Amino acid sequence: MKSKIYLLGLIVLFFISCKKQESIKVTTDDYCAAVDTVTGIMVHDIFSPPVASRIYVYPNIAAYEIMVQNSTKYQSLQGQLKGLDSIPKLDPKSGVNENLAALIAHIEVSKQLIFSEEALEKYRDSLYEKWGSENQKEFDISKEYALKVVERIKIWMSKDNYKQTRTFSKFSVHPDQAGRWQPTPPAYMDGVEPHWGEIRTLVMDSASQFKPKAPYPFSIDKNSAFYKEAKETYDVGNMISKKLTEVEITKSKQIPEESAIASFWDCNPYATVTQGHMMFAKKKNTPDAHWINIAKIALKKSKSDFKTTVFAYTKTSIGIFESFISCWDGKYKTNVVRPETYINQNIDENWRPQLQTPPFPEYTSGHSVVSSCSSIILTSIFGDNFSYTDDSELPFGLPKRNFKSFKQAASEASISRLYGGIHYRAAIENGVVQGTNLGTYINSKIKFFKSK
Structure with a gap:
């Protein structure tokens, strides 16, 4: 009996060892x-x-x-x-x-x-x-x-010239030159990535291919377009501050919509907190991370297979990469002063925006370019009216927001920069055009699918 059991065991082991492993x-x-x-x-x-x-x-x-x-x-x-x-x-x-x-x-x-x-x-x-x-x-x-x-x-x-740009000189700041960007509080950081426009593009002919309209000429004349834009940013910021004060007084739990939108799309990895003599960075998403997560949300909702997943991430990330080269090339060439600096010098020295001003020049709005480009690309993959719930900021203590389409989300991301007090309207609107044109170009230029 024992020999039969032993033999049976050997046979079982033989078949197990011969069984093909699953992929x-x-x-x-x-x-x-x-x-x-x-x-x-x-x-x-x-x-x-x-x-x-x-x-x-x-x-x-x-x-x-x-x-x-x-x-x-x-x-x-x-x-x-x-x-x-x-x-x-x-x-x-x-x-x-x-x-x-x-x-x-x-x-x-x-x-x-x-x-x-x-x-x-x-x-x-x-x-x-x-x-x-x-x-x-x-x-x-x-x-x-x-x-x-x-x-x-x-x-x-x-x-791609990345290593070379690590050794290039810092961006020169001349405080005596009116209208030019200056470091902003609380950290007063140097301009970030002043040479990013020199990174090799992947699809664009050059970093300046989608050069936006020129910004309004700098002026402190109250009748000038530049002053009026700064005054709008100032007035919108004051309006939101007033609403926030009313919330505190009434102890309402309903945060003003403009304030909620500004916070949701902040995406500033350089935001800092000051406590006494200490200053430390708040952990936050970048605009890239936010839109990459939106791609994931769409993939999960549409129950996409593996190949579609890799394709969607790849196309979206190409658009984001090109967007930053295009936008940064213009930022450091136009070198426009941020609203916070202009308003403090010419309108109200005590004014502060809701969001911390990012450490680089103003024109155009990076979130407007990146968001518009990403929305065009994601729409080409998932369709025009793809509704979804965006939970990208949950890890950072912010609630979900619902959108009827990627384009609606991009529009909200863009106007958030006015609500946050960190951009003028021209940088937002022309950034949207810049990103939309770039996204449309990528859709037509790169062929991801084989001809049938």
Whole structure:
């Protein structure tokens, strides 16, 4: 009897050992979680909005280029994005799990772009251990191919002029030159990324391709367009302050809508808090992170598959990256003074905006450009009337907001800069035009789908 049981056990073990291991399953949720992990690290590391756009775009492109290797629907961006070529080809018979390789590439490229590498390595290693236990052979083959693509992407991104701009001079501030940007309270930081317009574009012919209309000529004449714009920002800020005071007096729980909108779209990673002699940074999303999360919300609501997920993140991040180059190129060329500085010098020396003024020149509004461009791109993917609930700011203590479309959200994000007291109306409206034109151009210029 014992010998029969022993023999039966050997047979069972034989069949178990011969049983083919199942393929490692990598889902939309897995990819979104990896993007969210990188976002969390970026918030912790306090990257500027322009630099954050770079951290999003290259990992997504790396994943996309793997995902399209044997796709019948999507096509490569090689030859379409400046300098992108020589992505290693994938033999369909190699045994590589494309979804797995795409996610590995995303993580490994991200690691090259952040400061807190250990945090991402910890996340990565937990996934590697899990995948290896599920199917070691498939994991090893997929990882080997992914790393080949990563090496190619690293070479490509190293030539975008980012490293060179780290050594360029700081932005020169001349307080005696009226109308020019000056550092603002409370931190009085230097101008952030004054050379971002020199970063290699991916799609645009040049950083100035979508150059906006010129700002109004600086003037302190009360009849001038510039003064009237500053006065509008001042009056709107006072109106909101009055409403907030009434809320405090009546102990109402209903925050004025304009104030709620300004706070929701603040997205200033440089916001600081002063306590006594100490000053520390508040952890906040960047505009990039907010719109990347909106893409995730749309993907989850539409129950998109893995390939659609990588495509949507990639196209959105390309738009955001180009938006910051376009906007920053203009900011430092026009070098327009912020409302806070102008109002304090010419209207009311005690006035403060609801939002802290970000540390760079005013024209045009970055959120207007980025939001408008992102809305055009997301609309091209999910449709005109895609309603959703935006929970992007929940981690920062702000409630959800509902939108009927991406364009409505972009419009609200843009006007939030007036409510927050950090922009004039021209920078907002012309920023919207700038971002809309850029998004439309990207939609027509880059071909993501193969011709039928």
